[in-house]
Amino acid sequence: MHRDYYFGHLPSNVLALSGYEFFQFIQSILGEPEVNLLKKISVKTTSSFMNIEDPLAVLKQDIDDEELEILKKQLCFKMKNDNYLIKPGVESGFSSLQKALKEKLNQQINSSTKKKQQRNGDVSSISSLTLSSQEAKTSSFSLPEHKSHVLQLIKKWCNDNKENFNLENFQLEEDIDFTLNIQFDENSTVQATIKCKCGKLISLCRNGSKIQVSNYYKHLHSFGCSRMKEIKRDNRKPQVQQQQLQSTITSLRVLTSQSCVSPVEAHADEMADTQSTPNESSVSRSQSSLNLKRPIPSGSQHSASTKRSRR
Structure with missing residues (x-):
């Protein structure tokens, strides 16, 4: 039978074949009886064909099936004792094809692994180049630039x-709260230390070639930094003074309000004075009117009265 495919030149998609395409491939490589056998045992894809240990094992069993009997006559020799012997070429064809397909699978796996490693290598190379570029850029910082960077971080x-x-106002100032020392060593690598006002000398680490200040921050958070305690205490003094002043003002207001007559009481006193004054005025007016109505004795009447009294 004419062979369209050879084991050394399998199609690129051979490992993904299924159904009609798979059976066409098997027929072109092995033959039609082999295709019918695979259909009989329900092998319909390349992957299942590679996973089955022996596709011809069914021919060695004593199974009562007319289709299998036909396949046995096509793929086997019938012996005198009525047993069947699978033709060597049939066995060789199946085993060789399975071996070739497995080699094809291994080649694809190796190729995929190499491509993945190559991609990872490319990514690693790019990362290394980027990091080197960043380090080169950072290492080009001058001492003033490094110092400015650290002060900005703080x-x-x-x-x-x-x-x-x-703390309402919190700023750490150089030469007041800390002393910063930055210099290059013999390898042109930047080295930095910071001395806190409390006396603690702290080495600053680097991220690449940039100075990091995390060690100084840890020190400020610790209980051993007396400078941080002073900053907190000094920041609280204005607050305490303000509270004391507010308390004094409140006390003075209370005392002042207690010593003064309330507006209600003053109004009541005024009303009482107003009511008593009209009564006194009316009494005075009554007495005056009585005096006016009483007649004043004349001079003759006064003399007559005197004479009568002498008698």
Whole structure:
């Protein structure tokens, strides 16, 4: 039978064949009886064909099936004792094809692994180049630039943590709260230390070639930093003074309100005075009217009265 495919030149998609395409491939490689056998045992894909240990094992069994009897006559020799012997070429064809397909699978796996490793290598190379570029760029910083970078980090940290320390105004200033020392060593690698006002000398680490200040932050959070305690205490003094002043003002207001007559009482006293004054005025007016109505004795009447009294 004419062979369209050879084991050394299998199609690129051979491992993904199924159904009609798979059977066409098997027929072109092995033959039609082999296809019918695989259909009989329900092998319909390349992957299942590679996984089955012996596709011809069914021919060695004493199974009562007319289709199998026909396949036995096509793929086997009938012996004198009525047993069947599978033709060597049939066995060789199946085993060789399975071996070739498995080799094809291994080649694809190895190729995929190499491509993956190559991609990872490319990514690693790109990362290394990027890191080297960043380090080269960072290492080109001058000492003033390194110093400015560190001071900016400290300033930002203070702004971000003033609420955590319960401080309204929180800024750490160079030469007041700390002393910063940055220099290059013999390998042109930047080295930095910071000395806290409390006397603690702290070595600053690096991220690549950039100086990091995390060690200084840890020190400020620790209980051993007396400078941080002073900052907290000094920050609380204005608050305490303000509270004391407010308390004094409140006390003075209370005392003043107690010593003064309330507006209600003053109004009541005024009303009482107003009511008593008209009564006194009416009495005075009554007495005056009585005096006016009483007649004043004349001079003759007064003399007559005197004479009568002498008699």
